[in-house]
Amino acid sequence: MIRDPRDDAELLALVRRYVTPGRRYLKLGGPLLGMQSPEYDRFVRDLREDAGLITADEIAMLLEGSWRERRTATWLVVVSRRTEFRERLGELLLASEVCCVGLAYSVALASFGTARDADLLAAYLDRYLRRPDLAYDQTVVMGALQFIDLNLGGGRADRFREPGGLWQQWLQDAPHMQDDSDPAPSCLSLIRRLCAFVDECAEAL
DSSP states (O other), rough: OOOOOOOHHHHHIIIIIIIGGHHHHTTTTTGGGOOOOHHHHHHHHHHHHHHOOOHHHHHHTTTTTOHHHHHHHHHHHHHHOOOGGGGHHHHHHOOSSSOOOOHHHHHHHHHHHHHHHHHHHHHHHHHTOOOOOOOHHHHHHHHHHHHHEEEEESSSSHHHHSTTTTHHHHHHHHHTTOSOOSSSSHHHHHHHHHHHHHHHHHHHH
């Protein structure tokens, strides 16, 4: 069950503290890459500070909320390098209960960057590349898995991308994929840039 802050005073307090100030939840992800100083500097400073202050119990509670809470919590997790949440983020990614959070999960697992993170991303692709009817987070998850491959080697994404494999089939069958271009390179670039942002924040903690 997804907790609703309108019916949960404890969760609402956390939302007001970490999620909604400055509409943070909307800026986490691609929009932060377009920020300029001084807005960018202030955003990084505040995110870094909150990542250091929020407790594990508070993160866990935010991860029980809807997409705004989960997206914010996931970014606070990855900036503070709390790898103890790896399995939880993998579970939430695979469940895909809410929209608008898959990129955050993908960035977190890509940034953690271990073989286990790759396994969690691969489990998602194994399930959702078989569902061309679902326009979920297949592209950014593929970008995250390729990012880990670049750092670890091993070619874990190769089995999906082989000719006639699940990736090619999904691209052909998914009605929302309207052109012939492969989105994986642009998604890999996005993941790389967001992981660089995470490194910038985390190094100062």
